[in-house]
Amino acid sequence: SISHHYRPISSAPPSATQAQHEALCPPQSILIVNKLRTEPVIQAIDELLGHVKKTYPGVKVFSEDRPDIPDGAEVWRPGPQAEKIDLVVTLGGDGTILHAASLFSLGAVPPVLSFSMGTLGFLLPFHIDDFVKGLEAVFHGKATILDRMRLSCTYYDKEGRKVGADGNEWQVMNEIALHRGSSPHLNTIDIFVDGQHLTEAVSDGVIVSTPTGSTAYSLSAGGPIVHPSLSAVVLVPICPRSLSFRPLVFPSSSSVTLRIGDRSRAAAGVSMDGRVSHVLNPGDSVTVQASPYPVPCINRSSISEDETERQGEGVGPGKEDDWVRDINNLLQYNATFRSKALLRYSRT
Amino acid sequence: SISHHYRPISSAPPSATQAQHEALCPPQSILIVNKLRTEPVIQAIDELLGHVKKTYPGVKVFSEDRPDIPDGAEVWRPGPQAEKIDLVVTLGGDGTILHAASLFSLGAVPPVLSFSMGTLGFLLPFHIDDFVKGLEAVFHGKATILDRMRLSCTYYDKEGRKVGADGNEWQVMNEIALHRGSSPHLNTIDIFVDGQHLTEAVSDGVIVSTPTGSTAYSLSAGGPIVHPSLSAVVLVPICPRSLSFRPLVFPSSSSVTLRIGDRSRAAAGVSMDGRVSHVLNPGDSVTVQASPYPVPCINRSSISEDETERQGEGVGPGKEDDWVRDINNLLQYNATFRSKALLRYSRT
Amino acid sequence: SISHHYRPISSAPPSATQAQHEALCPPQSILIVNKLRTEPVIQAIDELLGHVKKTYPGVKVFSEDRPDIPDGAEVWRPGPQAEKIDLVVTLGGDGTILHAASLFSLGAVPPVLSFSMGTLGFLLPFHIDDFVKGLEAVFHGKATILDRMRLSCTYYDKEGRKVGADGNEWQVMNEIALHRGSSPHLNTIDIFVDGQHLTEAVSDGVIVSTPTGSTAYSLSAGGPIVHPSLSAVVLVPICPRSLSFRPLVFPSSSSVTLRIGDRSRAAAGVSMDGRVSHVLNPGDSVTVQASPYPVPCINRSSISEDETERQGEGVGPGKEDDWVRDINNLLQYNATFRSKALLRYSRT
Amino acid sequence: SISHHYRPISSAPPSATQAQHEALCPPQSILIVNKLRTEPVIQAIDELLGHVKKTYPGVKVFSEDRPDIPDGAEVWRPGPQAEKIDLVVTLGGDGTILHAASLFSLGAVPPVLSFSMGTLGFLLPFHIDDFVKGLEAVFHGKATILDRMRLSCTYYDKEGRKVGADGNEWQVMNEIALHRGSSPHLNTIDIFVDGQHLTEAVSDGVIVSTPTGSTAYSLSAGGPIVHPSLSAVVLVPICPRSLSFRPLVFPSSSSVTLRIGDRSRAAAGVSMDGRVSHVLNPGDSVTVQASPYPVPCINRSSISEDETERQGEGVGPGKEDDWVRDINNLLQYNATFRSKALLRYSRT
Numbered sequence A, B, C, D: 001s002i003s004h005h006y007r008p009i010s011s012a013p014p015s016a017t018q019a020q021h022e023a024l025c026p027p028q029s030i031l032i033v034n035k036l037r038t039e040p041v042i043q044a045i046d047e048l049l050g051h052v053k054k055t056y057p058g059v060k061v062f063s064e065d066r067p068d069i070p071d072g073a074e075v076w077r078p079g080p081q082a083e084k085i086d087l088v089v090t091l092g093g094d095g096t097i098l099h100a101a102s103l104f105s106l107g108a109v110p111p112v113l114s115f116s117m118g119t120l121g122f123l124l125p126f127h128i129d130d131f132v133k134g135l136e137a138v139f140h141g142k143a144t145i146l147d148r149m150r151l152s153c154t155y156y157d158k159e160g161r162k163v164g165a166d167g168n169e170w171q172v173m174n175e176i177a178l179h180r181g182s183s184p185h186l187n188t189i190d191i192f193v194d195g196q197h198l199t200e201a202v203s204d205g206v207i208v209s210t211p212t213g214s215t216a217y218s219l220s221a222g223g224p225i226v227h228p229s230l231s232a233v234v235l236v237p238i239c240p241r242s243l244s245f246r247p248l249v250f251p252s253s254s255s256v257t258l259r260i261g262d263r264s265r266a267a268a269g270v271s272m273d274g275r276v277s278h279v280l281n282p283g284d285s286v287t288v289q290a291s292p293y294p295v296p297c298i299n300r301s302s303i304s305e306d307e308t309e310r311q312g313e314g315v316g317p318g319k320e321d322d323w324v325r326d327i328n329n330l331l332q333y334n335a336t337f338r339s340k341a342l343l344r345y346s347r348t
């Protein structure tokens, strides 16, 4: 089973999610998620579908309800009555995973196996060419999982009344960002931590991010890089009119409330994982808390490589960490001036 | 008992430390720690000692072995044979607590009650004028505790041999900092996380910090502010010759190894909580890991204020958090230009 | 004359502007600029007008064309046919000066005497209570001036055609900022310096700022503080998706072109000194260059204080610099943790 | 002549330096400077010397006084009696130019032609393989020059007495850096600008840098990148114990004084261009000002390329700027995450 190899790096007690994964194995149903319908994506889906039908007969394959659902797939609609999904497969960029996660905003998210179409991303452990190996790892119980924390966002109006139906909370995998948008004026946002007033931010906006999101918008705004297995919440201002507003990292048990100041000259537009959603007017607020439903992401290391090879990179067995590789590879983290230069500029 | 009110904010399982605190209540022995011997400190110690003798008869009071130990106190020497201490009382600045913690480098640290002498610090919940209330809270089991994580540091030579006797590990409460010191040349330090190579830092040095230390040297070097109840490790470079070396936050389960590059032009001086200790030459390394022995610090909120009063500040009972107040008060965190200006510059 | 005491701190050859100021002395015409019409502002204008009529008879006083122009003032309309103004007096915040400067977008700006109404700002040397002294300094030729550089912005469409009539250039005193506004997507902006491609910025936006503007939006986005007497252009990205995009400072002789990338997913809204103006679509561009017309701002030090008093602050005569005082006072620049804390938090 | 093509990008009046360069053309004497005596360097010097003797007969070639001066070179000693040098040729890294400049600390520096030995640097326009072309440009009067500003440093003791003989000032091309070195304690440094107190820095140290030095230590400490043709002084703190100490940029007419606070717990070691020199004790100070003697560095663009080729890069004739290319090439300035990743990590 998936959970067989489940090695929580997280410090949070893994029991709940572990149990859940156990039940899923081997998957009886797969949801394929893609945002783009370009030729390579269509073709890849067709191949993947063919492979599943042949290799894992009896497994149901679903697709979101769109005009052009792939041959052999059934329509799947999110919501309380949704068909049970045991595995999500995404094809596309980081945004595709964010979208996939958003389909499961009411409860647990099935394990997610993510393939890139060439452009690489932080949330994309596998290249599409490796789809056979990736599925095999899952179906043979060799997959290891990283539970990526989500944040749930609850909105309140000026009078403190919850906005929207109960249980209808928004879940984000990267971040919730408040921003003045195209208003010429600065936002005034009061920030509370566990009900206690922390500070008043006069700024373009404020980001509350997960560790996963720490390499997304939060990083651009000056935030630290936080390992995705840490249970934490990152608070970063966007262009604050203050020299001393540093990024803050809280335990995931904290609840953070952002309230638009009564005399704020601008309303704040809200983006959740990059999707524009609410507008908060002076007095309105949003409370952000760790969600009980993380996104279980299947690690690249599930495709076992030759033990020796891995040790060659200086990593003992069972210690490989996609994230360290990502930071190192994708960001060219900390390449010094000199060595970069030599790469591109040397004569010969 | 102290543990009665122990409310772990930390996400780490609190059982171990909780049990320990339970055993201590009410304290049978107190160790008084002070670095300075200025007149106000001497006087405060005398008053405190007198108060303890009168109010809590039978409680033993200890002092470090120095020429001028206070009247009525017995000498205490750290080490495996040390007398058991149930409560540490510090008088002085942040450095005094760092020193007190360093006296218990081999195992558990008793709860620490810290008084400032006027200058305030991040680790100083109480003003010396409140010592009666502070002791009362402890002896009446009303004290709440924040377990401040420590890091243990193990040194290795070029051949990978442990340096120093077994079990002889260094524990830091703030940080371990490697720095080129007065060498004109940059350090080259290879950084490994859980044995995996993360990056090569060419810089003045590197800091590995606890959340407690995140408001100390790490902050000056550009690091984020991390809540002390989070179990995490912060890695921050000092003046890196790279534009892209951002601060990193790891789960406390990670082990970080810093190894001086074989061709590093400078050796690295090591400071632990500000005390200069080792020099690491090319090939030498140090491995840093969460220590099993945190420092249990008694919170300011142990001196119970009127419930209503506290709620007036917008905090529900049992939710008050010294840290939020500290960030807000001590750092004047994020005071905007305008409001600061008005404080100091307004005419009238 | 004003120019008598004109001591250019600027490294730029001051001849042109000096000649101009010479001609203005003593002022024959004053333009009063205010944005707000609150009671204190109206009252202050009335007093000021009365004082001018009485003390400097024959001097014409103008006001912008608004429903409620003050008694005794004539209407003034900007443009090529505008009445000649020898002195601008502003009452209000920093934004009022920005607005005043924008009224003279076609050519030279008259010297500007700026009064704050209580809230202080970077561009506000005088408190309204000092208006008698301020005017006296100007009329008696004791005023010293800081020429604050402006940037002129020329817009081009995809085909490289200039947008707007010739000579119709925009002048900014703080900055021009491009921003994705409320678009969910990142901007791609190609940056050219003197026609040479510098970099492609993938970000929320880009700021090109004057030294004056370096304490405004640019500072919030992470830019350095640049002395307003330096002739320089500051380039700062807003939330760039790159770890290595540092603020850049160019000589004022440089021309900076920002061109929206052809495949940029977002258009860029343009703000000039905080006023929303253009929208730039993929292919459109704006070229920014030092304007020949700075804003001559009358210094606080024009109100001569007792020589001894000033020396008490450690400044030799003729060396006093409003800016150093501003940085120090308004920003509480670099107040250390400890001392701040003591200000607000000490017991007693 | 060199000055024929001299196109000052600087805003400072170029007349003085221009006149000087005029006099040098064509060079009658060359000083060869190298720090390392590795095989490739020795060989390159021999080739260069042979080429000069053959192609430019009558030109004297000098070398610093070292045990192993190259065949055909005469010994040169710095100082008031030094032989007149018309051209300096350096072989090595950035440090070699810093060293060459330091040999001319008393007055004007001859034009510097700098060759790298393979590793590239910011101050190294030419690869050693191009030495024939480089010399030709100089001898045929086609060289263009960038005058790189220097800072002169004057030291004072506690009593305000100048330290060292008159005229014996230190000149730096990159920066002067004060640092606590291996002292465990923070420095307290009072900073004055033009005699006015700006702030008290409690930090590891302070850097005062030229625009040239803005890509060296200052950049590592968080400073902006300043174009070397700007006449400016950059002030950057090193690890300040303050959230609000931003980098500052002053006009080159400013004088900056750094004075060790009387109660500073640490002395400050001084490094000038990386060379450790003085120790400043509490009360001691150093005053830093633009030097009248910049370092005239011969530009890469002196080796004229095909006009068309250059235009292909989008730069009009006479507008090519080594610096923009450097920022772009050497720093891989602002490469976004994605594109970097694709360079190194793409499959295929």
Ligand SMILES: NC(=O)C1=CN([C@@H]2O[C@H](COP(=O)(O)OP(=O)(O)OC[C@H]3O[C@@H](n4cnc5c(N)ncnc54)[C@H](O)[C@@H]3O)[C@@H](O)[C@H]2O)C=CC1
Residues within 6 Å of the ligand: A093, A094, A095, A096, A098, A121, A122, A123, A174, A175, A212, A213, A214, A215, A216, A217, A218, A220, A221, A272, A273, A274, C184, C185, C186, C203, C204, C238, C239, C240, C241, D338
């Ligand atoms: N200035 C900035 O950096 C901004 C960033 N964003 C980010 O974009 C995200 C939405 O992504 P898309 O739907 O793909 O929109 P998009 O197509 O506009 O892409 C934004 C970029 O962020 C990357 N990204 C997304 N999540 C990431 C993560 N966890 N770690 C590292 N990189 C990540 C994507 O690969 C893409 O390069 C938002 O959640 C937000 O974090 C959104 C607006 C501005």
Ligand SMILES: NC(=O)C1=CN([C@@H]2O[C@H](COP(=O)(O)OP(=O)(O)OC[C@H]3O[C@@H](n4cnc5c(N)ncnc54)[C@H](O)[C@@H]3O)[C@@H](O)[C@H]2O)C=CC1
Residues within 6 Å of the ligand: B093, B094, B095, B096, B098, B121, B122, B123, B174, B175, B212, B213, B214, B215, B216, B217, B218, B220, B221, B272, B273, B274, C338, D184, D185, D186, D203, D204, D238, D239, D240, D241
């Ligand atoms: N450039 C910098 O910021 C440097 C900072 N330090 C810090 O000093 C610490 C040692 O402190 P002391 O023995 O008192 O030496 P110290 O007397 O030199 O004080 C250093 C300052 O750091 C403050 N500090 C200490 N721990 C803190 C914490 N956890 N949060 C906020 N502020 C804190 C102290 O109150 C004091 O203001 C080291 O652990 C290191 O973190 C040490 C060297 C340089």
Ligand SMILES: NC(=O)C1=CN([C@@H]2O[C@H](COP(=O)(O)OP(=O)(O)OC[C@H]3O[C@@H](n4cnc5c(N)ncnc54)[C@H](O)[C@@H]3O)[C@@H](O)[C@H]2O)C=CC1
Residues within 6 Å of the ligand: A184, A185, A186, A203, A204, A238, A239, A240, A241, B338, C093, C094, C095, C096, C098, C121, C122, C123, C174, C175, C212, C213, C214, C215, C216, C217, C218, C220, C221, C272, C273, C274
């Ligand atoms: N996130 C941010 O920091 C933003 C800043 N702004 C700034 O606001 C300016 C427009 O100002 P207002 O019309 O007063 O709008 P506003 O009333 O929205 O004020 C913005 C703030 O910037 C201050 N400010 C303006 N110019 C300044 C300067 N040169 N140095 C220091 N502070 C300065 C003002 O005093 C005010 O506190 C723009 O030019 C832009 O620089 C605009 C949008 C966002």
Ligand SMILES: NC(=O)C1=CN([C@@H]2O[C@H](COP(=O)(O)OP(=O)(O)OC[C@H]3O[C@@H](n4cnc5c(N)ncnc54)[C@H](O)[C@@H]3O)[C@@H](O)[C@H]2O)C=CC1
Residues within 6 Å of the ligand: A338, B184, B185, B186, B203, B204, B238, B239, B240, B241, D093, D094, D095, D096, D098, D121, D122, D123, D174, D175, D212, D213, D214, D215, D216, D217, D218, D220, D221, D272, D273, D274
């Ligand atoms: N943490 C840091 O970044 C430190 C930097 N330095 C810098 O090193 C300089 C001395 O250089 P070396 O004698 O070569 O010593 P070094 O061999 O230790 O080299 C320091 C590095 O700085 C580079 N460098 C020097 N000047 C530069 C400039 N103007 N722009 C960009 N990069 C530059 C060199 O190429 C080399 O990579 C000092 O002036 C100081 O700026 C010195 C100490 C610490």
